[in-house]
Amino acid sequence: xxxxxxxxxxxxxxxxxxxxxxxxxxxxxxxxxxxxxxxxxxxxxxxxxxxxxxxxxxxxxxxxxxxxxxxxxxxxxxxxxxxxxxxxxxxxxxxxxxxxxxxxxxxxxxxxxxxxxxxxxxxxxxxxxxxxxxxxxxxxxxxxxxxxxxxxxxxxxxxxxxxxxxxxxxxxxxxxxxxxxxxxxxxxxxxxxxxxxxxxxxxxxxxxxxxxxxxxxxxxxxxxxxxxxxxxxxxxxxxxxxxxxxxxxxxxxxxxxxxxxxxxxxxxxxxxxxxxxxxxxxxxxxxxxxxxxxxxxxxxxxxxxxxxxxxxxxxxxxxxxxxxxxxxxxxxxxxxxxxxxxxxxxxxxxxxxxxxxxxxxxxxxxxxxxxxxxxxxxxxxxxxxxxxxxxxxxxxxxxxxxxxxxxxxxxxxxxxxxxxxxxxxxxxxxxxxxxxxx
Amino acid sequence: xxxxxxxxxxxxxxxxxxxxxxxxxxxxxxxxxxxxxxxxxxxxxxxxxxxxxxxxxxxxxxxxxxxxxxxxxxxxxxxxxxxxxxxxxxxxxxxxxxxxxxxxxxxxxxxxxxxxxxxxxxxxxxxxxxxxxxxxxxxxxxxxxxxxxxxxxxxxxxxxxxxxxx
Numbered sequence: 001x002x003x004x005x006x007x008x009x010x011x012x013x014x015x016x017x018x019x020x021x022x023x024x025x026x027x028x029x030x031x032x033x034x035x036x037x038x039x040x041x042x043x044x045x046x047x048x049x050x051x052x053x054x055x056x057x058x059x060x061x062x063x064x065x066x067x068x069x070x071x072x073x074x075x076x077x078x079x080x081x082x083x084x085x086x087x088x089x090x091x092x093x094x095x096x097x098x099x100x101x102x103x104x105x106x107x108x109x110x111x112x113x114x115x116x117x118x119x120x121x122x123x124x125x126x127x128x129x130x131x132x133x134x135x136x137x138x139x140x141x142x143x144x145x146x147x148x149x150x151x152x153x154x155x156x157x158x159x160x161x162x163x164x165x166x167x168x169x170x171x172x173x174x175x176x177x178x179x180x181x182x183x184x185x186x187x188x189x190x191x192x193x194x195x196x197x198x199x200x201x202x203x204x205x206x207x208x209x210x211x212x213x214x215x216x217x218x219x220x221x222x223x224x225x226x227x228x229x230x231x232x233x234x235x236x237x238x239x240x241x242x243x244x245x246x247x248x249x250x251x252x253x254x255x256x257x258x259x260x261x262x263x264x265x266x267x268x269x270x271x272x273x274x275x276x277x278x279x280x281x282x283x284x285x286x287x288x289x290x291x292x293x294x295x296x297x298x299x300x301x302x303x304x305x306x307x308x309x310x311x312x313x314x315x316x317x318x319x320x321x322x323x324x325x326x327x328x329x330x331x332x333x334x335x336x337x338x339x340x341x342x343x344x345x346x347x348x349x350x351x352x353x354x355x356x357x358x359x360x361x362x363x364x365x366x367x368x369x370x371x372x373x374x375x376x377x378x379x380x381x382x383x384x385x386x387x388x389x390x391x392x393x394x395x396x397x398x399x400x401x402x403x404x405x406x407x408x409x410x411x412x413x414x415x416x417x418x419x420x421x422x423x424x425x426x427x428x429x430x431x432x433x434x435x436x437x438x
Numbered sequence: 439x440x441x442x443x444x445x446x447x448x449x450x451x452x453x454x455x456x457x458x459x460x461x462x463x464x465x466x467x468x469x470x471x472x473x474x475x476x477x478x479x480x481x482x483x484x485x486x487x488x489x490x491x492x493x494x495x496x497x498x499x500x501x502x503x504x505x506x507x508x509x510x511x512x513x514x515x516x517x518x519x520x521x522x523x524x525x526x527x528x529x530x531x532x533x534x535x536x537x538x539x540x541x542x543x544x545x546x547x548x549x550x551x552x553x554x555x556x557x558x559x560x561x562x563x564x565x566x567x568x569x570x571x572x573x574x575x576x577x578x579x580x581x582x583x584x585x586x587x588x589x590x591x592x593x594x595x596x597x598x599x600x601x602x603x604x
Contacts, residue, residue, distance in 0.1 A: 027544070049550045057487070276461060289511075381515050
């Protein structure tokens with residue numbers, strides 16, 4: 001059997017197991033074991049335990065649970081509410097008012113949590129009822145938060161970027177910096193659309209804003225600024241190369257935990273235990289997928305599937321932008337069904353050589369890939385953010401949320417097109433701060 | 439049977455607690471390491487390894503607990519679309535496949551652990567701890583995950599909210 005045929009069978013088996021609802025980690029593992037048994041015989045299973053262990057034996061991976069803990073510390077406290085209030089008080093004179101405050105709060109919260117559903121839940125719980133109360137139509141109120149939440153995986157620190165960095169052996173600090181400008185670009189596009197949508201609905205935005213005194217504007221700052229300082233600190237040590245991502249994440253997590261406990265006086269054990277439980281749940285899930293994809297990547301490589309696909313694509317000799325469009329379409333479809341981390345781990349070892357061969361920058365591709373994954377978070381059938389919003393505002397129908405978020409999907413597609421035309425938006429900042437990529 | 443189910447579920451919860459403690463320990467040790475290295479300017483010896491191994495242990499020991507919480511992410515479109523009977527059947531088949539996989543990992547990693555233990559291997563670093571210590575959580579966690587899967591297969595289903603993707 002040729003490697004491409006083996007690859008096809010692996011793909012079919014994987015789809016079948018995914019469809020059964022089996023956990024992604026175990027499905028990846030089971031398919032790998034079956035492929036190894038089939039092609040190499042029983043002796044190949046000796047390495048199973050060792051490979052599973054080796055998949056997690058890295059100091060860089062430590063940053064994932066740490067950043068998740070940092071996010072859930074902030075998410076389980078009223079910090080999201082304060083962040084939102086602070087922005088509302090400072091931005092309420094800007095046209096677009098409340099929606100813009102919400103999108104801004106989403107992007108800042110994204111920088112603290114690295115996770116999309118957490119961002120959606122933290123800002124949406126406060127923002128959606130407030131927007132509806134002030135007369136914003138439900139599709140704008142929900143769509144903007146669903147879309148704003150997706151910024152969590154683009155704006156650093158981002159779990160998705162860490163996983164990409166590990167899978168492709170690229171610099172995580174550089175990936176983080178590369179995500180900043182595209183993250184701001186996307187936030188800007190979301191805001192422009194929101195202003196237009198509100199204007200089209202005939203909402204006079206300025207008159208809806210309350211006025212806040214300077215005292216009100218300043219009294220929220222002490223609760224918000226320490227968190228902003230942590231974000232700034234993490235970015236500083238990462239791009240300055242002062243510390244590794246894991247060290248920055250560990251200290252960031254400890255600081256956030258201590259800040260949350262002190263500022264919000266959460267001195268009882270219960271909220272802290274639930275913080276750790278949320279962290280353990282998400283981190284174990286992601287780390288198990290990582291361990292299993294180590295085995296999966298090993299299997300694909302041992303059976304020459306990875307190498308053969310890369311070879312086959314290069315023989316097709318298509319235009320590099322046609323190739324990029326095909327890869328985008330593939331990622332988009334994968335993102336409709338699978339969580340970002342799984343898509344990246346499964347496809348990165350196959351896609352990276354193809355991308356490099358076609359002359360694309362791996363950091364630029366990381367951003368394109370991430371925006372694709374963001375689209376998957378707010379599109380059916382498994383758009384996680386849609387369900388998070390549905391949980392926060394159960395009286396708004398899923399169709400309404402979907403209709404509201406569709407224009408934001410278009411903004412993301414537009415962002416991908418813009419980044420394809422002006423790749424400098426991704427590559428300029430990392431080069432300016434860290435020098436050219438090696 | 440009920441006693442078995444309750445015992446396994448209690449053990450899985452205990453695993454969850456151990457996993458959280460290991461995670462907390464890793465956070466504290468990373469911060470201590472950063473303090474020693476960047477503030478005091480000393481070199482560190484055991485911290486990096488300790489943190490890696492406690493995160494690995496936290497993952498594998500936490501696996502049965504996360505299974506108990508239905509926290510291992512999967513694509514549940516088809517199971518949700520099916521009627522209860524076929525969905526249950528599909529769930530049993532999927533659980534059996536996952537069970538076989540976990541049992542294989544438990545067996546091979548147990549073998550690897552035994553080799554490390556009986557031959558007195560140590561880690562290839564300055565700290566040089568016996569390798570069987572960091573290796574132990576993998577077979578332990580996988581054996582517990584297998585037991586938790588057995589519970590999932592034999593336990594009568596109560597209609598629960600399917601866990602969303604994250």
